Amino acid sequence: MTASRREFLGLTGAAALATAAPRLGARQPRPTNAPIVKPPRLQPGDTIGLIEPASAGFESMPLQIAIETIEALGLKARLGAHVRERYGYLAGSDRDRADDVNRLFADPSVNGIVAVRGGWGCARLLPYLDFKTIAKHPKILIGYSDLTALLLPVFAKTGIVTFHGPLGVSKWNSFNVDYVRRVLFGAEAVTFENVKETNDTLVQTENRIQTITPGVARGRILGGNLSVLSGIVGSGYLPDWSDRILFIEEVEERIYRVDRMLTQLKLAGILDKLRGVVFGNCTKCTPGEGYGSLTLEEVLDDHIKPLGVPAWSGAMIGHIDRQFTIAEGVEVEIDAALGTIRMLEPAVS
Numbered sequence: 001m002t003a004s005r006r007e008f009l010g011l012t013g014a015a016a017l018a019t020a021a022p023r024l025g026a027r028q029p030r031p032t033n034a035p036i037v038k039p040p041r042l043q044p045g046d047t048i049g050l051i052e053p054a055s056a057g058f059e060s061m062p063l064q065i066a067i068e069t070i071e072a073l074g075l076k077a078r079l080g081a082h083v084r085e086r087y088g089y090l091a092g093s094d095r096d097r098a099d100d101v102n103r104l105f106a107d108p109s110v111n112g113i114v115a116v117r118g119g120w121g122c123a124r125l126l127p128y129l130d131f132k133t134i135a136k137h138p139k140i141l142i143g144y145s146d147l148t149a150l151l152l153p154v155f156a157k158t159g160i161v162t163f164h165g166p167l168g169v170s171k172w173n174s175f176n177v178d179y180v181r182r183v184l185f186g187a188e189a190v191t192f193e194n195v196k197e198t199n200d201t202l203v204q205t206e207n208r209i210q211t212i213t214p215g216v217a218r219g220r221i222l223g224g225n226l227s228v229l230s231g232i233v234g235s236g237y238l239p240d241w242s243d244r245i246l247f248i249e250e251v252e253e254r255i256y257r258v259d260r261m262l263t264q265l266k267l268a269g270i271l272d273k274l275r276g277v278v279f280g281n282c283t284k285c286t287p288g289e290g291y292g293s294l295t296l297e298e299v300l301d302d303h304i305k306p307l308g309v310p311a312w313s314g315a316m317i318g319h320i321d322r323q324f325t326i327a328e329g330v331e332v333e334i335d336a337a338l339g340t341i342r343m344l345e346p347a348v349s
Helices: 004-018 060-072 094-106 122-128 131-136 145-158 174-185 226-231 255-267 296-303
Strands: 047-051 076-079 112-115 140-143 162-164 191-193 210-213 216-225 244-251 276-283 311-313 326-328 331-335 340-343
Touching (some): 047 060, 047 094, 060 076, 094 112, 094 122, 094 131, 122 145, 122 226, 131 145, 140 145, 145 162, 145 226, 145 326, 216 226, 216 276, 216 326, 255 296
Parallel strands (some): 140 162, 244 276, 276 311
Antiparallel strands (some): 191 340, 216 331
């Protein structure tokens, strides 16, 4: 997902509002204390459905690499029926992209679902998703970026734990694969902590954390991309935020836009309900042109520090080559001074 997402939002907002659509399974979010549903862990030989729920792919090689990646994990890849389709900048019509999600969840021979890419478009699927069927067939759903608009609604409507992790077109390096294997295959309760490496410098300069408010907190962790999350506030597809740990990340947004989106979460009452905040990477987030700007650090201090809850920035979450696989909805303990996220339970059964 890049800055072009903002163009997509501007171009499609009016069209999306004008499109009549059934609201399948629309209801209030599950209460905070409702039990979660852990999907079965992955086993060698399992089948993974590949979907393109957002932006279209315009070349065949990235999809082929995604297929080979799944196979290199010891799994079998199955393409959604509408993968490779295109409707403008979207990977097919909203109904067709949603149909792939619904069918792959309903198919008992499919053990997990991986999104090939993000971009823009997942939010357009929400009125067409059959959450009742999805709830009957819990399975792993993984991706990030625009997939925030699928991961959080699936958890909110069904209680199924979803996974903020690599896309099919991500870099499946040893760091990312290790966390995927430990969390999704091994059912480990992992402790996530930024790598500590100096490389050719006297002190660590990359992957550093910055504590906003020190302290330790426990709660169920939920979040994703900030702009995608803020874009569906008020839709009825987000979970209850009471006593949650919020994690957020962003890419190629001006600082004032980050400020605006955090302000929206504040005005919506989300920030005041939280037990803790983990801000990942804000990749290529610059002040832009003009006479002056707040820094990202100042924006986070303005919005997060007054909450008085444990919080830090710089976690290895976001549009970066090496990223954690975060299980949406599981109980964790965070330490804002150390910059750690400790899972208190496995995310899969």
